[in-house]
Amino acid sequence: FFLCRITAEHSLYFCQDAGKEQCIFPLPEPQDLFQASQMKFEDFQKDLRKLKKDLRVCETEAAKVYQLSLEEHLQPFKDNMEQFISQAKIDQDEEEKSLAEAHKSFLETAAYFCMKPKMGEKEVSPHSFFSIWHEFSSDFKDFWKKENKLILQERVKEAEEVCRQKKGKSLYNIKPKHDSGIKAKISMKI
Template sequence: MKPLYWTRIQLHPRKEAVSSLVWETIEEPEMDFDEFVQLFSKTAVKEKKQPLSDTITKSKAKQVVKLLNNKRSQAVGILMSSLHLDMKDIQHAILNLDDNVVDMETLQVLYENRAQQEELDKIEKHMKSSKDKENTKPLDKPEQFLYQLSLIPNFSSRVFCILFRSNFSESMSCITRKLDILQRVCKALHDSRTVKNILGLVLAFGNFMNGGNRTRGQADGFILDILPKLKDVKSSDGAKSLLSYIVAYYLKNFDEDAGRETCVFPLPEPHDLFQASQMKFDDFQKDLTQLRKDLRVCTLEVEKVCKVSDEDNLQPFKENMEDFIAQAKSELEILDTQLGSTHKLFLELTVFFSVKPKTGEKEISPNTFFCIWHEFSSDFKDQWKRENKVLLKERLKAAEDSFRQAKEKASYNVKPKQASGIKAKLGMKI
Protein backbone atom coordinates (compact mmCIF):
# COMPACT_ATOMS: atom_id res chain seq x y z
CA MET A 1 0.00 0.00 0.00
CA LYS A 2 1.04 3.61 -0.45
CA PRO A 3 2.34 5.11 2.83
CA LEU A 4 0.53 7.83 4.79
CA TYR A 5 3.08 10.06 6.45
CA TRP A 6 1.36 11.08 9.69
CA THR A 7 2.43 11.48 13.30
CA ARG A 8 0.75 8.87 15.42
CA ILE A 9 -0.89 9.15 18.83
CA GLN A 10 -0.64 6.28 21.28
CA LEU A 11 -2.98 5.93 24.24
CA HIS A 12 -1.50 4.99 27.60
CA PRO A 13 -3.24 4.30 30.92
CA ARG A 14 -3.59 7.59 32.83
CA LYS A 15 -3.78 7.93 36.60
CA GLU A 16 -6.10 10.91 36.55
CA ALA A 17 -8.51 11.29 33.70
CA VAL A 18 -9.09 15.02 33.62
CA SER A 19 -10.77 14.95 30.24
CA SER A 20 -11.55 12.16 27.84
CA LEU A 21 -9.87 11.87 24.48
CA VAL A 22 -11.79 11.24 21.33
CA TRP A 23 -9.49 8.37 20.53
CA GLU A 24 -10.65 6.57 23.62
CA THR A 25 -14.18 6.39 22.27
CA ILE A 26 -13.38 5.33 18.76
CA GLU A 27 -13.24 1.74 17.62
CA GLU A 28 -12.11 0.61 14.23
CA PRO A 29 -15.04 -0.84 12.27
CA GLU A 30 -14.91 -4.04 10.30
CA MET A 31 -14.47 -3.16 6.62
CA ASP A 32 -14.08 -4.67 3.18
CA PHE A 33 -10.76 -3.36 1.93
CA ASP A 34 -10.85 -4.86 -1.59
CA GLU A 35 -11.76 -1.58 -3.33
CA PHE A 36 -9.41 0.37 -1.08
CA VAL A 37 -6.54 -1.89 -2.04
CA GLN A 38 -7.28 -1.33 -5.74
CA LEU A 39 -7.31 2.44 -5.26
CA PHE A 40 -4.39 2.94 -2.90
CA SER A 41 -2.01 0.07 -3.45
CA LYS A 42 1.43 0.78 -4.78
CA THR A 43 2.01 0.19 -8.45
CA ALA A 44 3.25 -3.33 -8.56
CA VAL A 45 6.89 -3.56 -9.49
CA LYS A 46 7.27 -6.14 -12.20
CA GLU A 47 9.33 -9.08 -11.12
CA LYS A 48 12.72 -8.80 -12.71
CA LYS A 49 13.16 -12.16 -14.33
CA GLN A 50 16.45 -13.76 -15.14
CA PRO A 51 17.49 -14.30 -18.74
CA LEU A 52 15.84 -17.27 -20.39
CA SER A 53 19.25 -18.87 -20.80
CA ASP A 54 19.62 -19.04 -17.00
CA THR A 55 16.32 -20.89 -16.58
CA ILE A 56 17.54 -23.82 -18.62
CA THR A 57 19.40 -26.33 -16.50
CA LYS A 58 23.11 -26.26 -17.03
CA SER A 59 24.64 -29.67 -17.03
CA LYS A 60 27.31 -30.47 -14.49
CA ALA A 61 29.03 -32.53 -17.13
CA LYS A 62 31.93 -30.85 -18.84
CA GLN A 63 30.88 -32.06 -22.25
CA VAL A 64 27.55 -31.33 -23.97
CA VAL A 65 26.07 -32.35 -27.30
CA LYS A 66 26.11 -29.58 -29.91
CA LEU A 67 23.87 -30.34 -32.85
CA LEU A 68 23.75 -26.80 -34.28
CA ASN A 69 26.58 -25.20 -36.20
CA ASN A 70 28.59 -22.58 -34.34
CA LYS A 71 26.99 -19.55 -35.99
CA ARG A 72 23.46 -20.83 -35.40
CA SER A 73 24.23 -21.85 -31.82
CA GLN A 74 25.70 -18.43 -31.06
CA ALA A 75 22.65 -16.64 -32.51
CA VAL A 76 20.20 -18.72 -30.44
CA GLY A 77 22.37 -18.23 -27.35
CA ILE A 78 22.31 -14.44 -27.75
CA LEU A 79 18.54 -14.53 -28.19
CA MET A 80 18.13 -16.56 -25.01
CA SER A 81 20.27 -14.11 -23.05
CA SER A 82 18.23 -11.13 -24.28
CA LEU A 83 14.85 -12.60 -23.33
CA HIS A 84 13.98 -12.10 -19.68
CA LEU A 85 11.03 -14.49 -19.82
CA ASP A 86 9.98 -17.91 -18.66
CA MET A 87 9.06 -20.53 -21.21
CA LYS A 88 5.63 -20.70 -19.57
CA ASP A 89 5.17 -16.97 -20.35
CA ILE A 90 5.86 -17.64 -24.00
CA GLN A 91 3.47 -20.59 -24.06
CA HIS A 92 0.73 -18.59 -22.32
CA ALA A 93 1.13 -15.69 -24.79
CA ILE A 94 0.85 -18.02 -27.79
CA LEU A 95 -2.02 -20.17 -26.60
CA ASN A 96 -4.06 -17.24 -25.28
CA LEU A 97 -3.09 -14.57 -27.86
CA ASP A 98 -1.89 -12.36 -24.99
CA ASP A 99 0.71 -9.72 -25.87
CA ASN A 100 0.93 -8.14 -22.40
CA VAL A 101 4.06 -10.08 -21.41
CA VAL A 102 5.42 -11.22 -24.76
CA ASP A 103 5.04 -8.47 -27.35
CA MET A 104 4.81 -8.87 -31.13
CA GLU A 105 8.44 -7.95 -31.69
CA THR A 106 9.57 -10.76 -29.36
CA LEU A 107 7.20 -13.22 -31.03
CA GLN A 108 8.62 -12.21 -34.40
CA VAL A 109 12.18 -12.93 -33.22
CA LEU A 110 11.13 -16.27 -31.72
CA TYR A 111 9.39 -17.24 -34.96
CA GLU A 112 12.39 -16.30 -37.09
CA ASN A 113 14.73 -18.32 -34.83
CA ARG A 114 12.49 -21.37 -34.41
CA ALA A 115 13.97 -24.79 -35.05
CA GLN A 116 13.93 -25.87 -38.68
CA GLN A 117 12.66 -29.37 -39.39
CA GLU A 118 16.16 -30.70 -40.05
CA GLU A 119 17.41 -29.32 -36.72
CA LEU A 120 14.37 -30.62 -34.87
CA ASP A 121 14.85 -34.09 -36.34
CA LYS A 122 18.42 -34.20 -35.03
CA ILE A 123 17.35 -33.02 -31.57
CA GLU A 124 14.50 -35.50 -31.30
CA LYS A 125 16.72 -38.32 -32.55
CA HIS A 126 19.24 -37.54 -29.82
CA MET A 127 16.49 -37.35 -27.19
CA LYS A 128 15.21 -40.81 -28.18
CA SER A 129 18.62 -42.41 -28.39
CA SER A 130 19.73 -41.06 -25.01
CA LYS A 131 16.54 -42.02 -23.22
CA ASP A 132 17.07 -44.47 -20.34
CA LYS A 133 20.81 -44.47 -20.96
CA GLU A 134 23.33 -43.63 -18.27
CA ASN A 135 26.21 -41.18 -18.70
CA THR A 136 24.79 -39.73 -21.94
CA LYS A 137 25.94 -36.27 -22.87
CA PRO A 138 23.18 -33.68 -22.41
CA LEU A 139 22.12 -31.19 -25.09
CA ASP A 140 23.66 -27.74 -25.13
CA LYS A 141 21.44 -24.86 -24.01
CA PRO A 142 20.49 -23.55 -27.51
CA GLU A 143 19.34 -27.05 -28.51
CA GLN A 144 17.32 -27.37 -25.29
CA PHE A 145 15.70 -24.00 -25.95
CA LEU A 146 14.66 -24.88 -29.50
CA TYR A 147 13.31 -28.21 -28.30
CA GLN A 148 11.23 -26.55 -25.54
CA LEU A 149 9.79 -24.12 -28.09
CA SER A 150 8.79 -27.02 -30.30
CA LEU A 151 6.83 -28.54 -27.39
CA ILE A 152 4.40 -25.58 -27.43
CA PRO A 153 1.34 -26.95 -29.28
CA ASN A 154 1.50 -25.93 -32.97
CA PHE A 155 4.09 -23.25 -32.19
CA SER A 156 4.97 -22.35 -35.76
CA SER A 157 1.40 -22.21 -37.14
CA ARG A 158 0.00 -20.31 -34.19
CA VAL A 159 2.75 -17.67 -34.16
CA PHE A 160 2.50 -17.23 -37.93
CA CYS A 161 -1.23 -16.49 -37.60
CA ILE A 162 -0.75 -14.15 -34.61
CA LEU A 163 1.97 -12.18 -36.39
CA PHE A 164 0.01 -12.01 -39.63
CA ARG A 165 -3.03 -10.66 -37.80
CA SER A 166 -0.89 -7.93 -36.23
CA ASN A 167 0.93 -7.04 -39.46
CA PHE A 168 -2.25 -7.17 -41.55
CA SER A 169 -3.83 -4.30 -39.66
CA GLU A 170 -0.68 -2.20 -39.97
CA SER A 171 -0.31 -2.93 -43.69
CA MET A 172 -3.95 -2.07 -44.39
CA SER A 173 -3.67 1.19 -42.45
CA CYS A 174 -0.53 2.15 -44.35
CA ILE A 175 -2.17 1.57 -47.75
CA THR A 176 -5.33 3.40 -46.67
CA ARG A 177 -3.33 6.45 -45.50
CA LYS A 178 -1.51 6.62 -48.83
CA LEU A 179 -4.72 6.35 -50.83
CA ASP A 180 -6.32 9.05 -48.67
CA ILE A 181 -3.41 11.39 -49.48
CA LEU A 182 -3.71 10.62 -53.19
CA GLN A 183 -7.46 11.25 -53.20
CA ARG A 184 -7.13 14.47 -51.23
CA VAL A 185 -4.45 15.87 -53.54
CA CYS A 186 -6.28 14.82 -56.71
CA LYS A 187 -9.52 16.44 -55.55
CA ALA A 188 -7.74 19.63 -54.48
CA LEU A 189 -6.03 20.03 -57.86
CA HIS A 190 -9.24 19.22 -59.73
CA ASP A 191 -11.77 21.22 -57.71
CA SER A 192 -9.90 24.05 -55.97
CA ARG A 193 -10.87 27.53 -57.14
CA THR A 194 -7.57 28.95 -55.86
CA VAL A 195 -5.56 26.50 -58.01
CA LYS A 196 -7.54 27.60 -61.05
CA ASN A 197 -6.99 31.28 -60.17
CA ILE A 198 -3.23 30.77 -60.01
CA LEU A 199 -3.13 28.86 -63.29
CA GLY A 200 -5.26 31.64 -64.82
CA LEU A 201 -2.66 34.22 -63.75
CA VAL A 202 0.17 32.14 -65.22
CA LEU A 203 -1.79 31.84 -68.47
CA ALA A 204 -2.61 35.56 -68.62
CA PHE A 205 0.94 36.77 -67.92
CA GLY A 206 2.37 34.11 -70.23
CA ASN A 207 0.12 35.12 -73.09
CA PHE A 208 1.04 38.74 -72.55
CA MET A 209 4.74 37.91 -72.63
CA ASN A 210 4.28 35.79 -75.77
CA GLY A 211 2.04 38.28 -77.54
CA GLY A 212 2.62 38.30 -81.29
CA ASN A 213 4.54 35.01 -81.29
CA ARG A 214 2.98 32.57 -83.72
CA THR A 215 3.96 29.41 -81.82
CA ARG A 216 3.59 30.56 -78.20
CA GLY A 217 1.10 33.44 -78.20
CA GLN A 218 -2.67 33.37 -77.66
CA ALA A 219 -2.51 30.13 -75.64
CA ASP A 220 -5.59 28.60 -74.04
CA GLY A 221 -3.50 26.54 -71.64
CA PHE A 222 0.00 25.19 -71.13
CA ILE A 223 1.91 22.01 -70.33
CA LEU A 224 2.50 21.85 -66.60
CA ASP A 225 6.25 21.41 -66.82
CA ILE A 226 6.59 25.22 -67.15
CA LEU A 227 5.39 25.71 -63.58
CA PRO A 228 8.68 24.83 -61.83
CA LYS A 229 10.55 27.07 -64.29
CA LEU A 230 8.65 30.28 -63.44
CA LYS A 231 11.17 31.10 -60.70
CA ASP A 232 13.95 31.15 -63.32
CA VAL A 233 12.26 33.84 -65.45
CA LYS A 234 13.73 37.09 -64.09
CA SER A 235 12.65 40.71 -64.45
CA SER A 236 14.75 43.14 -66.47
CA ASP A 237 16.64 44.36 -63.41
CA GLY A 238 16.93 40.83 -62.02
CA ALA A 239 15.26 41.84 -58.77
CA LYS A 240 12.12 39.75 -59.23
CA SER A 241 11.13 36.48 -60.82
CA LEU A 242 7.92 35.82 -62.70
CA LEU A 243 6.89 33.50 -59.89
CA SER A 244 7.37 36.09 -57.14
CA TYR A 245 5.40 38.62 -59.19
CA ILE A 246 2.51 36.17 -59.70
CA VAL A 247 2.45 35.34 -55.99
CA ALA A 248 2.37 39.02 -55.00
CA TYR A 249 -0.32 39.75 -57.58
CA TYR A 250 -2.43 36.83 -56.39
CA LEU A 251 -2.26 37.91 -52.75
CA LYS A 252 -3.15 41.53 -53.47
CA ASN A 253 -5.95 40.83 -55.91
CA PHE A 254 -7.41 37.41 -55.07
CA ASP A 255 -6.91 36.85 -51.33
CA GLU A 256 -8.84 39.04 -48.90
CA ASP A 257 -6.92 37.58 -45.97
CA ALA A 258 -3.49 38.35 -47.40
CA GLY A 259 -1.16 39.61 -44.69
CA ARG A 260 -3.34 38.14 -41.93
CA GLU A 261 -2.99 35.00 -39.84
CA THR A 262 -6.17 33.67 -41.47
CA CYS A 263 -4.48 33.59 -44.89
CA VAL A 264 -4.60 30.02 -46.26
CA PHE A 265 -2.02 28.56 -48.65
CA PRO A 266 -3.86 28.23 -51.99
CA LEU A 267 -2.15 25.09 -53.33
CA PRO A 268 -1.92 21.53 -51.98
CA GLU A 269 0.82 21.28 -49.36
CA PRO A 270 4.28 20.41 -50.77
CA HIS A 271 4.63 17.53 -48.27
CA ASP A 272 1.43 15.87 -49.51
CA LEU A 273 2.46 16.32 -53.13
CA PHE A 274 5.88 14.79 -52.42
CA GLN A 275 4.28 11.76 -50.76
CA ALA A 276 1.90 11.37 -53.69
CA SER A 277 4.84 11.49 -56.12
CA GLN A 278 6.46 8.50 -54.39
CA MET A 279 3.46 6.21 -54.88
CA LYS A 280 2.95 3.59 -57.59
CA PHE A 281 -0.33 1.89 -58.39
CA ASP A 282 1.57 -1.29 -59.32
CA ASP A 283 2.99 -1.37 -55.78
CA PHE A 284 -0.50 -1.05 -54.32
CA GLN A 285 -1.67 -4.00 -56.42
CA LYS A 286 1.35 -6.08 -55.40
CA ASP A 287 0.74 -5.29 -51.72
CA LEU A 288 -2.92 -6.31 -51.95
CA THR A 289 -2.06 -9.48 -53.87
CA GLN A 290 0.49 -10.43 -51.22
CA LEU A 291 -1.99 -9.73 -48.41
CA ARG A 292 -4.58 -11.97 -50.10
CA LYS A 293 -1.97 -14.70 -50.52
CA ASP A 294 -0.86 -14.46 -46.89
CA LEU A 295 -4.48 -14.44 -45.73
CA ARG A 296 -5.09 -17.71 -47.60
CA VAL A 297 -2.02 -19.23 -45.93
CA CYS A 298 -3.21 -17.94 -42.56
CA THR A 299 -6.64 -19.49 -43.15
CA LEU A 300 -5.06 -22.88 -43.89
CA GLU A 301 -2.84 -22.61 -40.79
CA VAL A 302 -5.85 -21.77 -38.61
CA GLU A 303 -7.72 -24.78 -40.00
CA LYS A 304 -4.71 -27.01 -39.34
CA VAL A 305 -4.31 -25.79 -35.76
CA CYS A 306 -8.01 -26.22 -35.04
CA LYS A 307 -7.96 -29.73 -36.50
CA VAL A 308 -5.08 -31.05 -34.41
CA SER A 309 -5.56 -29.08 -31.17
CA ASP A 310 -7.16 -30.67 -28.16
CA GLU A 311 -10.15 -28.97 -26.54
CA ASP A 312 -8.07 -27.22 -23.86
CA ASN A 313 -5.88 -25.38 -26.38
CA LEU A 314 -8.52 -24.65 -29.02
CA GLN A 315 -9.88 -21.40 -27.56
CA PRO A 316 -9.51 -18.45 -27.70
CA PHE A 317 -7.37 -19.08 -30.81
CA LYS A 318 -10.17 -20.55 -32.95
CA GLU A 319 -12.78 -17.86 -32.25
CA ASN A 320 -10.39 -14.90 -32.47
CA MET A 321 -8.69 -16.02 -35.67
CA GLU A 322 -11.94 -16.96 -37.46
CA ASP A 323 -13.37 -13.51 -36.62
CA PHE A 324 -10.17 -11.89 -37.87
CA ILE A 325 -10.20 -13.82 -41.16
CA ALA A 326 -13.81 -12.87 -41.89
CA GLN A 327 -13.12 -9.20 -41.15
CA ALA A 328 -9.86 -9.23 -43.13
CA LYS A 329 -11.61 -10.54 -46.26
CA SER A 330 -14.20 -7.78 -46.01
CA GLU A 331 -11.54 -5.07 -45.48
CA LEU A 332 -9.55 -6.29 -48.48
CA GLU A 333 -12.61 -6.01 -50.73
CA ILE A 334 -13.28 -2.46 -49.50
CA LEU A 335 -9.64 -1.45 -50.00
CA ASP A 336 -9.58 -2.97 -53.47
CA THR A 337 -12.61 -0.85 -54.41
CA GLN A 338 -10.94 2.24 -52.94
CA LEU A 339 -7.77 1.56 -54.93
CA GLY A 340 -9.78 1.27 -58.16
CA SER A 341 -11.63 4.53 -57.55
CA THR A 342 -8.40 6.35 -56.64
CA HIS A 343 -6.67 5.09 -59.78
CA LYS A 344 -9.60 6.24 -61.90
CA LEU A 345 -9.60 9.65 -60.16
CA PHE A 346 -5.89 10.08 -60.89
CA LEU A 347 -6.18 9.15 -64.56
CA GLU A 348 -9.09 11.59 -64.95
CA LEU A 349 -6.92 14.28 -63.37
CA THR A 350 -4.07 13.70 -65.84
CA VAL A 351 -6.56 14.05 -68.69
CA PHE A 352 -7.96 17.15 -66.99
CA PHE A 353 -4.52 18.79 -67.12
CA SER A 354 -3.64 17.42 -70.58
CA VAL A 355 -0.66 15.44 -69.27
CA LYS A 356 0.48 12.58 -71.47
CA PRO A 357 2.61 9.54 -70.55
CA LYS A 358 6.33 9.62 -71.12
CA THR A 359 7.83 7.53 -73.89
CA GLY A 360 7.70 3.89 -72.82
CA GLU A 361 4.97 4.43 -70.22
CA LYS A 362 1.55 2.85 -70.71
CA GLU A 363 -0.03 5.56 -68.58
CA ILE A 364 1.11 8.64 -66.71
CA SER A 365 2.72 7.77 -63.36
CA PRO A 366 2.09 9.64 -60.08
CA ASN A 367 5.81 10.43 -59.98
CA THR A 368 5.79 12.13 -63.36
CA PHE A 369 2.66 14.13 -62.57
CA PHE A 370 3.11 15.10 -58.92
CA CYS A 371 6.84 15.91 -59.08
CA ILE A 372 5.96 18.95 -61.19
CA TRP A 373 3.33 20.07 -58.70
CA HIS A 374 5.58 19.39 -55.73
CA GLU A 375 8.37 21.60 -57.05
CA PHE A 376 5.96 24.36 -58.05
CA SER A 377 4.11 24.25 -54.72
CA SER A 378 7.39 24.39 -52.77
CA ASP A 379 8.63 27.41 -54.74
CA PHE A 380 5.23 29.10 -54.52
CA LYS A 381 5.06 28.61 -50.75
CA ASP A 382 8.49 30.16 -50.18
CA GLN A 383 7.43 33.30 -52.06
CA TRP A 384 3.95 33.23 -50.49
CA LYS A 385 5.47 33.37 -46.99
CA ARG A 386 7.76 36.27 -47.92
CA GLU A 387 4.97 38.30 -49.53
CA ASN A 388 2.66 37.67 -46.59
CA LYS A 389 5.30 39.01 -44.20
CA VAL A 390 5.68 42.14 -46.35
CA LEU A 391 1.90 42.67 -46.39
CA LEU A 392 1.70 42.07 -42.65
CA LYS A 393 4.32 44.73 -42.00
CA GLU A 394 2.44 47.14 -44.28
CA ARG A 395 -0.81 46.47 -42.38
CA LEU A 396 0.90 47.03 -39.04
CA LYS A 397 2.51 50.26 -40.24
CA ALA A 398 -0.82 51.52 -41.60
CA ALA A 399 -2.53 50.68 -38.30
CA GLU A 400 0.18 52.46 -36.32
CA ASP A 401 -0.04 55.55 -38.53
CA SER A 402 -3.82 55.62 -38.18
CA PHE A 403 -3.58 55.30 -34.40
CA ARG A 404 -0.98 58.07 -34.17
CA GLN A 405 -3.06 60.45 -36.29
CA ALA A 406 -6.15 59.80 -34.19
CA LYS A 407 -4.16 60.46 -31.03
CA GLU A 408 -2.76 63.72 -32.37
CA LYS A 409 -6.24 64.86 -33.42
CA ALA A 410 -7.64 64.17 -29.96
CA SER A 411 -4.89 66.19 -28.24
CA TYR A 412 -5.32 69.27 -30.48
CA ASN A 413 -7.43 71.94 -28.65
CA VAL A 414 -9.09 74.87 -30.50
CA LYS A 415 -8.97 78.10 -28.44
CA PRO A 416 -12.14 80.26 -28.67
CA LYS A 417 -11.72 83.50 -30.60
CA GLN A 418 -11.99 86.60 -28.34
CA ALA A 419 -14.39 89.38 -29.39
CA SER A 420 -12.69 92.71 -30.17
CA GLY A 421 -15.51 94.94 -31.47
CA ILE A 422 -16.99 98.22 -29.89
CA LYS A 423 -19.89 96.29 -28.41
CA ALA A 424 -17.50 93.93 -26.62
CA LYS A 425 -15.49 96.88 -25.23
CA LEU A 426 -18.60 98.64 -23.93
CA GLY A 427 -19.66 95.39 -22.32
CA MET A 428 -16.36 95.14 -20.52
CA LYS A 429 -16.79 98.69 -19.10
CA ILE A 430 -20.20 97.88 -17.72
Protein backbone atom coordinates in the same frame (compact mmCIF):
# COMPACT_ATOMS: atom_id res chain seq x y z
CA PHE B 1 7.79 32.10 -62.07
CA PHE B 2 5.70 34.98 -63.35
CA LEU B 3 2.53 32.89 -63.13
CA CYS B 4 3.37 31.90 -59.54
CA ARG B 5 3.91 35.51 -58.53
CA ILE B 6 0.68 36.76 -60.10
CA THR B 7 -1.28 33.85 -58.64
CA ALA B 8 0.28 34.36 -55.18
CA GLU B 9 -0.55 38.08 -55.21
CA HIS B 10 -4.07 37.35 -56.43
CA SER B 11 -4.76 34.66 -53.81
CA LEU B 12 -3.60 36.86 -50.93
CA TYR B 13 -5.87 39.74 -51.84
CA PHE B 14 -8.85 37.41 -51.54
CA CYS B 15 -7.66 35.99 -48.22
CA GLN B 16 -9.25 37.78 -45.27
CA ASP B 17 -6.28 36.84 -43.10
CA ALA B 18 -3.63 38.11 -45.54
CA GLY B 19 -0.75 39.62 -43.63
CA LYS B 20 -1.66 37.74 -40.47
CA GLU B 21 -0.17 34.67 -38.87
CA GLN B 22 -3.37 32.66 -39.30
CA CYS B 23 -3.29 33.10 -43.10
CA ILE B 24 -3.28 29.55 -44.50
CA PHE B 25 -1.31 28.52 -47.58
CA PRO B 26 -4.02 27.77 -50.18
CA LEU B 27 -2.27 24.88 -51.97
CA PRO B 28 -1.04 21.49 -50.81
CA GLU B 29 2.32 21.73 -49.09
CA PRO B 30 5.24 21.13 -51.47
CA GLN B 31 6.53 18.31 -49.25
CA ASP B 32 3.18 16.51 -49.51
CA LEU B 33 3.29 16.77 -53.30
CA PHE B 34 6.85 15.46 -53.30
CA GLN B 35 5.79 12.45 -51.23
CA ALA B 36 2.86 11.84 -53.58
CA SER B 37 5.29 11.87 -56.52
CA GLN B 38 7.23 9.02 -54.90
CA MET B 39 4.29 6.59 -54.73
CA LYS B 40 3.60 3.88 -57.28
CA PHE B 41 0.27 2.17 -57.76
CA GLU B 42 2.10 -1.03 -58.68
CA ASP B 43 3.73 -1.10 -55.22
CA PHE B 44 0.36 -0.81 -53.51
CA GLN B 45 -1.10 -3.54 -55.71
CA LYS B 46 1.89 -5.76 -54.95
CA ASP B 47 1.47 -5.16 -51.20
CA LEU B 48 -2.23 -6.01 -51.37
CA ARG B 49 -1.48 -9.25 -53.26
CA LYS B 50 1.08 -10.15 -50.58
CA LEU B 51 -1.47 -9.46 -47.83
CA LYS B 52 -4.03 -11.64 -49.63
CA LYS B 53 -1.48 -14.45 -49.88
CA ASP B 54 -0.60 -14.06 -46.17
CA LEU B 55 -4.29 -14.19 -45.30
CA ARG B 56 -4.69 -17.47 -47.23
CA VAL B 57 -1.68 -18.91 -45.37
CA CYS B 58 -3.22 -17.79 -42.08
CA GLU B 59 -6.52 -19.43 -43.03
CA THR B 60 -4.73 -22.68 -43.95
CA GLU B 61 -2.78 -22.70 -40.68
CA ALA B 62 -5.95 -22.03 -38.69
CA ALA B 63 -7.65 -24.98 -40.45
CA LYS B 64 -4.74 -27.23 -39.44
CA VAL B 65 -5.13 -26.12 -35.83
CA TYR B 66 -8.88 -26.87 -35.99
CA GLN B 67 -8.18 -30.41 -37.23
CA LEU B 68 -5.40 -31.19 -34.75
CA SER B 69 -7.02 -29.72 -31.65
CA LEU B 70 -9.37 -31.51 -29.31
CA GLU B 71 -12.93 -30.20 -29.37
CA GLU B 72 -12.74 -28.92 -25.78
CA HIS B 73 -9.57 -26.88 -26.57
CA LEU B 74 -10.88 -25.48 -29.82
CA GLN B 75 -12.98 -22.63 -28.42
CA PRO B 76 -12.70 -19.60 -28.24
CA PHE B 77 -9.77 -19.85 -30.70
CA LYS B 78 -11.89 -21.10 -33.59
CA ASP B 79 -14.59 -18.42 -33.25
CA ASN B 80 -12.01 -15.65 -32.86
CA MET B 81 -9.98 -16.82 -35.86
CA GLU B 82 -13.04 -17.22 -38.06
CA GLN B 83 -14.20 -13.74 -37.11
CA PHE B 84 -10.69 -12.34 -37.72
CA ILE B 85 -10.33 -14.02 -41.12
CA SER B 86 -13.83 -12.98 -42.19
CA GLN B 87 -13.18 -9.33 -41.24
CA ALA B 88 -9.72 -9.45 -42.88
CA LYS B 89 -11.29 -10.61 -46.17
CA ILE B 90 -13.82 -7.78 -46.04
CA ASP B 91 -11.06 -5.26 -45.29
CA GLN B 92 -8.92 -6.71 -48.09
CA ASP B 93 -11.74 -6.32 -50.62
CA GLU B 94 -12.43 -2.74 -49.48
CA GLU B 95 -8.74 -1.82 -49.80
CA GLU B 96 -8.57 -3.29 -53.30
CA LYS B 97 -11.69 -1.33 -54.33
CA SER B 98 -10.30 1.88 -52.78
CA LEU B 99 -7.00 1.45 -54.61
CA ALA B 100 -8.79 0.82 -57.92
CA GLU B 101 -10.96 3.93 -57.40
CA ALA B 102 -7.93 6.05 -56.45
CA HIS B 103 -6.03 4.83 -59.51
CA LYS B 104 -9.01 5.59 -61.76
CA SER B 105 -9.44 9.08 -60.23
CA PHE B 106 -5.74 9.78 -60.65
CA LEU B 107 -5.84 8.83 -64.35
CA GLU B 108 -8.96 10.97 -64.87
CA THR B 109 -7.26 13.92 -63.18
CA ALA B 110 -4.13 13.49 -65.29
CA ALA B 111 -6.30 13.36 -68.42
CA TYR B 112 -8.13 16.52 -67.30
CA PHE B 113 -4.78 18.33 -67.19
CA CYS B 114 -3.90 16.86 -70.62
CA MET B 115 -0.98 14.85 -69.27
CA LYS B 116 0.35 12.21 -71.61
CA PRO B 117 2.40 9.18 -70.58
CA LYS B 118 6.14 9.45 -71.11
CA MET B 119 7.81 7.34 -73.77
CA GLY B 120 7.83 3.70 -72.75
CA GLU B 121 5.07 4.13 -70.13
CA LYS B 122 1.54 2.88 -70.68
CA GLU B 123 -0.02 5.52 -68.40
CA VAL B 124 0.87 8.76 -66.61
CA SER B 125 2.86 8.02 -63.47
CA PRO B 126 2.33 9.81 -60.16
CA HIS B 127 5.99 10.84 -60.36
CA SER B 128 5.61 12.73 -63.63
CA PHE B 129 2.29 14.29 -62.55
CA PHE B 130 3.11 15.35 -59.00
CA SER B 131 6.68 16.47 -59.77
CA ILE B 132 5.29 19.32 -61.86
CA TRP B 133 2.86 20.29 -59.11
CA HIS B 134 5.63 20.05 -56.51
CA GLU B 135 7.73 22.58 -58.43
CA PHE B 136 4.74 24.90 -58.92
CA SER B 137 3.72 24.67 -55.27
CA SER B 138 7.29 25.35 -54.09
CA ASP B 139 7.63 28.44 -56.29
CA PHE B 140 4.12 29.58 -55.40
CA LYS B 141 4.81 29.23 -51.67
CA ASP B 142 7.96 31.36 -51.94
CA PHE B 143 6.08 34.15 -53.71
CA TRP B 144 3.10 33.73 -51.40
CA LYS B 145 5.28 34.22 -48.32
CA LYS B 146 6.87 37.35 -49.85
CA GLU B 147 3.50 38.83 -50.76
CA ASN B 148 2.09 37.99 -47.33
CA LYS B 149 5.06 39.77 -45.74
CA LEU B 150 4.53 42.85 -47.96
CA ILE B 151 0.85 42.97 -47.01
CA LEU B 152 1.82 42.72 -43.35
CA GLN B 153 4.27 45.61 -43.76
CA GLU B 154 1.58 47.69 -45.50
CA ARG B 155 -0.85 47.04 -42.65
CA VAL B 156 1.77 48.01 -40.07
CA LYS B 157 2.42 51.28 -41.94
CA GLU B 158 -1.32 51.99 -42.10
CA ALA B 159 -1.68 51.33 -38.37
CA GLU B 160 1.29 53.60 -37.60
CA GLU B 161 -0.25 56.36 -39.73
CA VAL B 162 -3.56 56.05 -37.91
CA CYS B 163 -1.71 56.33 -34.59
CA ARG B 164 0.16 59.43 -35.78
CA GLN B 165 -3.08 61.04 -36.91
CA LYS B 166 -4.76 60.31 -33.59
CA LYS B 167 -1.82 61.80 -31.67
CA GLY B 168 -2.10 64.95 -33.77
CA LYS B 169 -5.79 65.32 -32.99
CA SER B 170 -6.16 65.28 -29.23
CA LEU B 171 -9.57 64.38 -27.96
CA TYR B 172 -9.37 67.07 -25.27
CA ASN B 173 -7.63 70.42 -24.97
CA ILE B 174 -5.06 71.08 -22.32
CA LYS B 175 -5.13 74.65 -21.04
CA PRO B 176 -2.10 76.10 -19.36
CA LYS B 177 -2.48 76.21 -15.62
CA HIS B 178 -2.81 79.63 -14.09
CA ASP B 179 -0.83 80.00 -10.96
CA SER B 180 -3.14 80.94 -8.12
CA GLY B 181 -1.44 79.41 -5.13
CA ILE B 182 0.93 80.84 -2.50
CA LYS B 183 3.99 80.34 -4.73
CA ALA B 184 2.42 82.48 -7.45
CA LYS B 185 1.58 85.28 -5.00
CA ILE B 186 5.10 85.24 -3.53
CA SER B 187 6.75 85.18 -6.93
CA MET B 188 4.61 88.16 -8.04
CA LYS B 189 5.78 90.19 -5.09
CA ILE B 190 9.38 89.59 -5.82
